[in-house]
Amino acid sequence: MDTLEDTLFRQLSYACSEAKQTFAQHLGMSQARWQLLMLLERQGEISHADLQQHLLLDGATITRLVKQFEAEGVLSRRLDPQNNRYTLVSLTPSGHAITAGIRATHSEFQTRLLDGITREEREAMLQALERLRTNIRLIQQEDLGHE
Structure with missing residues (x-):
């Protein structure tokens, strides 16, 4: 599952x-x-x-x-x-x-x-995606530090 x-x-x-x-x-x-x-x-x-x-x-x-x-x-x-x-x-x-x-x-x-996606849902999605991209950049920086 x-x-x-x-x-x-x-x-x-x-x-x-x-x-x-x-x-x-x-x-x-x-x-x-x-x-x-x-x-x-x-x-x-x-x-x-x-x-x-x-x-x-x-x-x-x-x-x-x-x-x-x-x-x-x-x-x-x-x-x-x-x-x-x-x-x-x-x-x-x-x-x-x-x-x-x-x-x-x-x-x-x-x-x-x-x-059909409300403004509130769009704003929440945008915040989540911004955080996701921040996390991606942090992972990339960590990976570069291990090279």
């Missing part, structure tokens, strides 16, 4: 995974693609290396996505004038139009996702 903690952990995992997959389906775009675009919108111009670090994707995947988006006219690339070993990536006007659509779709998705 599962403990409450086992069930909670499993449900949290499923909810996160299902929400990401469902949003990607709803949007009609893979998670890696929409996250890359939204990161560029927030950060402005950014290097391939920074994209890789922020999105936790390998270099080949970043290069493939960037080339696809560039071919679609969604973003542009240029050599970093400070160091021509790096390529900088930024959204084009078409890319900004797409991210505006992603934001609108995300807002509508969030509304539907949270339907």
Whole structure:
């Protein structure tokens, strides 16, 4: 028989995974693609290396996505004038139009996702998740101390 903690952990995992997959389906775009675009919108111009670090994707995947988006006219690339070993990536006007659509779709998705969950329940869930993330960071720090 599962403990409450086992069930909670499993449900949290499923909810996160299902929400990401469902949003990607709803949007009609893979998670890696929409996250890359939204990161560029927030950060402005950014290097391939920074994209890789922020999105936790390998270099080949970043290069493939960037080339696809560039071919679609969604973003542009240029050599970093400070160091021509790096390529900088930024959204084009078409890319900004797409991210505006992603934001609108995300807002509508969030509304539907949270339907029937009261403000009090949302606040309690937020507090619990903030504490959970604090605990995760503490575990990470402890693990680094044991290396």
